Amino acid sequence: MGSARATKLILHGLNVINVVFGLAIAAASIWFFVQVHEFTTLRNSNHYLLDYxxxxxxxxxxxxxxxxxxxxxxxxxxxxxxxxxNRGLIHMYIIFLGIVIVCLIAAAVVSLVFADNKSTDDFVKDTVWDVYFQAKTDNEVASAFGVIERKLHCCGADSPRDYKNWKAEFPMSCCDVYYRGWLEPYSIDCEFTNKLANERHGCSTVAAQYARIAIKVLSAASIFIAIIAIISLVAAVALSRSMRKKPRVPVAQYESESKKVLLVLSGHGCFGKYLCRIAGREPTTQCHHCSCDEDTAQHTLEECPAWDSQRRVLVAAVGPDLSLPAVVKSMVESERSWKKVKSFCEDVILQKEAAEREREKSSDLPIRKRKTGPWHYYLASHSVDNVHGARLISLTIMAKDELIKGVLYVMNIVYAVFGFVTAATGIWFFVQLQEFVSLRNSNHYLLDYRVYWPQVAPWLFILLGLFVMMVAFCGWCGANRESRGLLGIYGLFLILIIVGQVIAATLIFVYVDGEDTDRFVKDTVYDGYYNSQSNPDVFKAFGRIERKLRCCGANDARDYRSWRNDLPLTCCQDSYYRATCDFTDKEANERLGCAKVASVYTKIISSSVAGASLLISLVEIVGVILAWKLFHSLREVEHYIHERKEGETEC
Incomplete structure (x- = not known):
């Protein structure tokens, strides 16, 4: 118990560290993005139109x-x-902690391998030089570039000498600013002879170094958090193993042999008072074995003369005091007393039950007839006085839970299939787009760092599909293990998926299914078409696209009249079996241009997946409701339901 408590304290501390460092990494990433964005927003947009x-x-x-x-x-x-x-939540925590460790290490490795190299230097250098040249003609850009120079303590793009060709002196941002007491800041004349200004590095070098340092710091922090996460994973596994299911109540382990004792101790056996006032099976509380007006468990233990012989044996074991507290105390202290009490209760209750059955058979009173309707069991289960009524209701609840579990199994299989299809569609969509992108003339796409919506859609599909499959697996495990923790996590993430699907579908319908897609596809197809005129490899690749989409040219078949004597074979039907394709071919001239066809296909694919996401979100709402019902129906209580023995009464 002490080790488990220590493990919990350690996990609390480690989780606090992880939260702090996770927040620090997220904040540093936002800061890094803002710094990079300050450069990219100052670029000459005419140079960055077509690079995706x-x-x-x-x-x-x-x-x-x-x-x-x-x-x-x-x-x-x-x-x-x-x-x-909660063991279910701890198991889910262990799974996601393993994923976190992999993500942290992967992020650090990818950043150090791909980002901390010459590509970062080239990106920063191209951006800084473009801003520098634009600053010559744009005063606002010049002022913004001065802010960057002052912030990074740099001067010029490559070095301070960059200003000597077109300025009479250094800009004030290249020189230090001085303060004197409470006076306004002032700076000295910033001439080309200023020693401090000439000793400064160019902004491209300083910005590249800062970018690399930021990447290394983020990667190091990621590795550190991964180490802490590994320690947390070990502690969580140890805590999970130390947890065991709650042991069953000792009395419930021996329900078959101690049931008669429980009936006597609780007063819910074949006693006149119970049968009259609670079970409604007797018109009076009278004892049928003597003349007493009220038959209770205490009366049976101490007074009823019908059980004198059994009572003498009981008194010899537990003593003359037969009050319920004294009997219970004696049972706990001595195994011999326990056996004698059990023997007394079994003997007496069996005889009283037999007498009760005889009265049922011989009596014509409706009140003594056995009540077997569902309303009787419903009332009995809510008063915990009728054991078999509670038993039937428990079986009904278990059957309902099994039905909910079965439906959840099927629905999670549907979710997993949908997630797999969505991810596969995203991968296929990405590959199709790459066929277009690979046809572009790279000289036209060097300096535009923007991301366009047709490129975002495949990644949305892939991430959404993988997340849906992961959550479907979580729901299947939660229903199978009947874990309230897993079901709670499943319901929460299912709600997040529904919200994500609605947002993704809205973004696709608003942005992807619009003019941006037409412009993106048209620019890409036109560039591939014009590049195919001078590059045989691009011409073959463009022909494969024409054959696949059943299109011809960029706009239509007339595009080829300006530089070819006939149409490519890929513009004609049955192109594999033809030798030529003339401009007079009717089917080829009726084909649409690849720009329009590709744009329509892109919109159809995106809209279809978005529409399917909205439809499946309706089914996921049903999954949330079922998971919620199963979550509430499961209780941290052990149920021990046995079949009713032959001849046993409802007492």
Whole structure:
């Protein structure tokens, strides 16, 4: 018990550390993104129109931001599971902690391998030089570039000498600012002879070094959190193993042999008072074995003359005091007393039950007839006085729970299939887009670091599909293990999936199914088409697209009249079996251009997956409701239901 408590305290401390460092990584990532964005917003937009590539200095902040938020979420889950002392939540915490460790290590490795290299230097250098040249003609950009120079303590793009070709002196941002008491800040004349200004490095070098340092710091923090997470994982596994299911109540272990004792101690046996006032099976409380007006458990133990012979044996074992507290005390203190009390109760109750059955058979009173309707069992189960009524209701509840579990199994299989299909569609969609992107003339796409919606849609599908499959597996495990912790996590994440699907579908319908997609596809197809005129490899690749989409040219078949004597074979039907394809071919001339066809296909695929997501979200709402019902129907109580023995009464 002490070791488990110490493990819990350790886990609490480790989770606090993880939350703090996760928050720090997320905050640092936001800061890094803001710094990078300050450069990219100053670029000459005319140079960055058609490059759809995302570069590592732009991706790194988002990678670490997502990882930091994930670490905080899992740490909060771990804190809750330890506080609730719930094995199901701890198991889920262990699973997600393993995923966190993999993500942390992967983020650090990817950043150090791909981002901390020459590509970062080239990205920063291209951006700084573009801002520097634009600052020559744009005063607002020049002022913003001055802020960057002052912040980074740098001068010029490559070095301070960059200003000597077109300025009479250094800008004030290249020189230090001095303060004197409470006076306003002032700076000295910033001439080309200023020693401090000439000793400064160029902003491209300083910014690249800062970017690399930030990447290394984020990667080191990620590795450190991974180490803490590994320690947390070991502690969580140890805590999970130390937890055991609550032992069953000792009396319930011997229900078959101690039931008669319980009937006597509780007063819910074949006693006149119970049968009259609670069970409604007798018109009076009179004892049928003597002339006493009220038959109770205490009367049977101490007074009823019908049981004198059994009572003498009982008194010899437990003493003359046959009050219930004295009998219970004697049972606890002596095994011999326990056996004698059990023998007395079994003998007496069996005889009283036999007499009760005889009265049922011989009496014509309706009140003594056995009540077997569902309303009787419903009332009995709510008063805990009718054992068999409670038993039937428990069986009914168990049957309902099994039905809910079965439906959840089927629904989670549907969710998993939908997630797999969505992820596969996203991968296929991404591959199809890459066929277009690979046709572009790379010289036109060097400096645009923006991401366009047709490129975002496949990744939305992939992430959504993987998340749905993971949550479906969580729901299946929760229903199978009947774990309230897993079911709670499953319901929570299912709600997040529903919200995510609605948001993703809305974004797709609003942004992907619009003019941006037409412009993106048109620019890409046109560039591939024009590049195919001088590159045979691109011409073959563009032909494969024409054959696959059953299109011709960029706009239509007339595009080829300006530079070819006939149409490509890929524009004609049965192109594998033809030798030529003339401009007079009717089927080829009726084909649409690849720009329009590709745009329509992109919108159809995106809209179809978005519509399917909205439809499946309705089914997921049903899953949330069923998980919630099963969550509430499960209780931390052990039920021990046995079949009714032959000849046993409802007493």
């Amino acid at each position: 590539t995302v570069y590592w200095p732009q991706a790194v902040p988002w990678i670490f931001f997502v990882v930091g938020v994930f670490v905080m979420s899992v740490s909060c889950c771990g804190f809750t599971s330890v506080s609730k002392n």
